[in-house]
Amino acid sequence: MPSRSAWYVVLPALAIPASAEATVYFTIPAAQQAMFPGATFADHSIALTPAQRKAIGAAAGSAGTDKVQRIWEARAGGKRAGWFIVDRVLGKHDYITYAVALSPDGAVRGVEILDYRETYGGEVRNANWRKQFAGKRPGQSLRLDRDIKNISGATLSSRHVTDGVRRLLVTYQMLLAGA
Amino acid sequence: MSRFIFGAAIAALVLSVPTAAQADENLFAYSYGSETLPAGGTEAYLWATDRRGKGSGDYNAQDYRLELEHGFTNRLQASLYMNFLSVRGEGLDPVIEDVDRNFVWNGMQAAAKYALLSPYKDPIGLAVYLEPGFARYSGKDGEREDQRTLEAKILLQKNFAGDRITWVGNLTGEQEWARAVGDDKWAKEFQFEASTGLGMRIAQGLHLGAEGRYSSVYVHGNRDKWAIFAGPTIHYAARKWWGTLSYQHQVNGNPGTLSSSRNLDSFTDREIRLKIGYNF
Numbered sequence: 350m351p352s353r354s355a356w357y358v359v360l361p362a363l364a365i366p367a368s369a370e371a372t373v374y375f376t377i378p379a380a381q382q383a384m385f386p387g388a389t390f391a392d393h394s395i396a397l398t399p400a401q402r403k404a405i406g407a408a409a410g411s412a413g414t415d416k417v418q419r420i421w422e423a424r425a426g427g428k429r430a431g432w433f434i435v436d437r438v439l440g441k442h443d444y445i446t447y448a449v450a451l452s453p454d455g456a457v458r459g460v461e462i463l464d465y466r467e468t469y470g471g472e473v474r475n476a477n478w479r480k481q482f483a484g485k486r487p488g489q490s491l492r493l494d495r496d497i498k499n500i501s502g503a504t505l506s507s508r509h510v511t512d513g514v515r516r517l518l519v520t521y522q523m524l525l526a527g528a
Numbered sequence: 529m530s531r532f533i534f535g536a537a538i539a540a541l542v543l544s545v546p547t548a549a550q551a552d553e554n555l556f557a558y559s560y561g562s563e564t565l566p567a568g569g570t571e572a573y574l575w576a577t578d579r580r581g582k583g584s585g586d587y588n589a590q591d592y593r594l595e596l597e598h599g600f601t602n603r604l605q606a607s608l609y610m611n612f613l614s615v616r617g618e619g620l621d622p623v624i625e626d627v628d629r630n631f632v633w634n635g636m637q638a639a640a641k642y643a644l645l646s647p648y649k650d651p652i653g654l655a656v657y658l659e660p661g662f663a664r665y666s667g668k669d670g671e672r673e674d675q676r677t678l679e680a681k682i683l684l685q686k687n688f689a690g691d692r693i694t695w696v697g698n699l700t701g702e703q704e705w706a707r708a709v710g711d712d713k714w715a716k717e718f719q720f721e722a723s724t725g726l727g728m729r730i731a732q733g734l735h736l737g738a739e740g741r742y743s744s745v746y747v748h749g750n751r752d753k754w755a756i757f758a759g760p761t762i763h764y765a766a767r768k769w770w771g772t773l774s775y776q777h778q779v780n781g782n783p784g785t786l787s788s789s790r791n792l793d794s795f796t797d798r799e800i801r802l803k804i805g806y807n808f
Contacts, residue, residue, distance in 0.1 A: 411690060439691060441553075442733045442765045466767060468807045469566045494649055502566030502602035504648040505691065 373464045374474065377448070380461045381421065381433050384450035388430045390421040395524055405523060409516035414444070418520060429453045432525060434517050438509040440467045445506060449482075449514055455521045457485045460514060470506035478507075482514055487522040491515040555763050556725035556739045557774030557801040559696045562653030562685035564643045565599030570808040572596055581797025583785045585619030589796075591667065592631075603644075609637040611663065615670030623793050629670035637661030637677070647694075653685035666706075668794065675706045676714075692729045694737075698722070718746040727761065735763040739774060745794065755781035755795040769806045776801070 375383065381390050395418045397405070406412035419435040432451040437444040443466040450458040460479045465471050472478065481497050490496050493504075493511045500507045555561060565571060575593035592612040599605045613634040617624045639659035647653030663675040679702040686695045700721040705714040721744070727737025740758035744751055757776040764771055776799040781791030790797070 439729075442729065442735075443767075444732075468768060469569055499649060502599075504646050508648045509691070 372466065375448070375461055375463045377419075377435060377463070380435075380448045380463055381423070384433060384448065384459050384461060385423040385425065385430050388423040388425040390423055390433060393420045393422045393432075393525075393528070394418060395420060401524070405516060405519050408523070409512070409519040411512040411516055413513075413516055413520075414438070418524075420525070423450075431458060432521065434520070435463070436513050436517055438513040440465070440470065440506055440509070443467065445473070445510065447510060447513065449517050451517075451521055455487045455518065455526060457482045457514065457518070459483060460510070462510075467506070470500075470503035472500045472503040473506045473510050475500070485514070485518065487518040487526070489518075491518065553763070553765050553770035553805055554772050554803055555694055555727045555735055555737065556696060556761050557772045557803050558741055558757075558776065559698045559723040559725040559739055560641075560655075560657065560681065560683050561694070561696050562643055562645070562647060562655040562683045564603060564605040564641055564655065565597060567599050567602050569599040570597065572806050572808070574804045575801065576803075577799055577801040579796040579799045581792065582617070582620055582623070583788065583790075583792040583797070585617065587617045587620055587624070587796070589613070589615040589667065589670070591634075603642055605641050607637075607639040607641070609639070609661070611635050611637070613665050613667060613670070615665075615667070617669065624669045627670040629665065632665060634665050634667075635661060635663035635675070637679075641683075647685040647687045648691070653683075653687075655683040655685075657681035657683055672709050673706050674709065675704060677705075678703050694727050694735075695725070697724045716747075717752070720744050720746065725761065727763065733765045735761075737761045737763070739776075741776070743795065753781070753783060753791055753794045755791050757795075757799065759798075769804065771805075772801075772803045774801050775799075 397416055397418055402413060414437050421433040423430040423433050431453055434449045434451065435446065436449065437446050445465055446463040448461045448463055452458055460482045462474045465474065478500060485491050491511060491514060493499050493508045497511045573595035575595065577591040578588065580588035594610045595607055597605055597607040611634040612631055613629065614631050615627055615629040617627045637659050638661065639657060641655055641657045643655040645652060645654040657680065659679040661677045665671065666673050679700060682699045684697040687693065702719040704717050704719065707714045721741055723739065723741035725737055725739035727735040729735050738759065739761050740756065742754065742756050744754035746752060755778050757778050759775040759777050761772065761774040778790050778795055778797055780789055781795055783791060785792035
């Protein structure tokens with residue numbers, strides 16, 4: 350029989366195998382077709398060097414999580430329709446996976462939340478909130494509360510998604526604009 | 529042992545609920561963050577604190593707390609606490625008479641917390657907290673008494689490194705009125721506590737950190753006794769529940785006990801606190 354104080358160690362240890370389950374709203378192919386209907390997609394993922402990650406993080410004001418930025422070129426009618434980028438930002442304690450569609454010249458066409466693992470803050474999936482990003486271009490101001498309205502009660506998710514989209518616009522400007 | 533098995537059974541029940549997300553979990557067991565539950569959010573907590581060590585004799589005490597918390601707006605949450613106490617002391621005369629108080633109901637508190645600034649969009653997170661309550665036993669010696677308390681807190685929180693590192697700081701003042709059963713006269717004392725915690729997210733859902741606190745008691749406006757505690761904290765959160773475990777060792781205190789630089793008469797050698805929260 351463990352001593353009284355031993356229970357404090359035993360109980361959390363028993364609980365740790367319980368894993369979080371993600372709610373998946375879009376698979377990557379489904380999001381691609383929703384954001385670029387009828388387009389084909391060519392993988393254009395970029396393994397970011399430490400120097401690139403540092404430069405992007407410094408310019409955007411927030412560092413990214415992924416060492417490989419998952420990017421696809423969307424093509425339709427024999428020409429480039431835009432870029433489709435998948436990224437992750439931190440939620441309360443797990444990652445939020447989202448996708449950003451950019452026009453060929455780097456303007457935001459749309460933002461989709463692919464999966465979300467938190468109890469609270471899921472309001473970032475709200476279509477009207479995500480519409481605020483449409484038309485934002487590299488170099489433009491993109492800050493929560495200033496350019497994007499905060500969702501009260503979902504501030505952490507709102508800020509991290511906003512910071513993430515701003516970082517992807519910097520990524521476009523540095524690595525895709527001339528591609 | 530039965531009283532502790534009761535606490536363990538409640539903890540096991542909470543943990544056995546299927547996992548699914550998360551919110552206003554406590555990264556630290558003693559210090560609070562400045563966040564509040566979103567409007568409509570509800571959370572249930574189990575607290576269990578084990579206090580032991582008086583420098584001589586045999587002393588251990590357990591404080592159990594059941595808490596229900598609800599977010600009424602995105603800035604305002606309210607809580608209701610139900611407390612239970614066990615105290616066992618032997619060979620501590622004259623400081624504490626021999627006692628074996630086994631899992632007694634020890635009163636209730638209500639609390640309101642209001643967030644003024646968010647750590648996610650303001651330079652620092654700031655909240656205020658007010659907690660009136662009453663107790664039926666002395667947490668130190670287990671003696672029956674009537675106790676009224678009014679506690680106020682200022683809660684600060686600052687996040688760093690993309691919210692992977694969290695610092696919290698609390699200032700707490702508590703006015704306490706206590707009288708022995710059958711006595712008409714209330715004795716007053718004021719407690720002041722400053723506490724802080726620093727935690728870092730090291731893996732999915734897992735934070736490691738440290739916290740410390742300075743606790744002091746004032747009688748008639750003069751500082752009567754104080755102690756400083758410090759120790760490590762571990763926090764783990766799944767989708768629907770979270771748990772925080774903290775070890776606190778008394779590193780300094782006054783007046784000293786048995787010629788040491790620690791106060792073991794009014795405080796204990798060490799405390800361990802486990803908090804488990806479940807989001808509805």
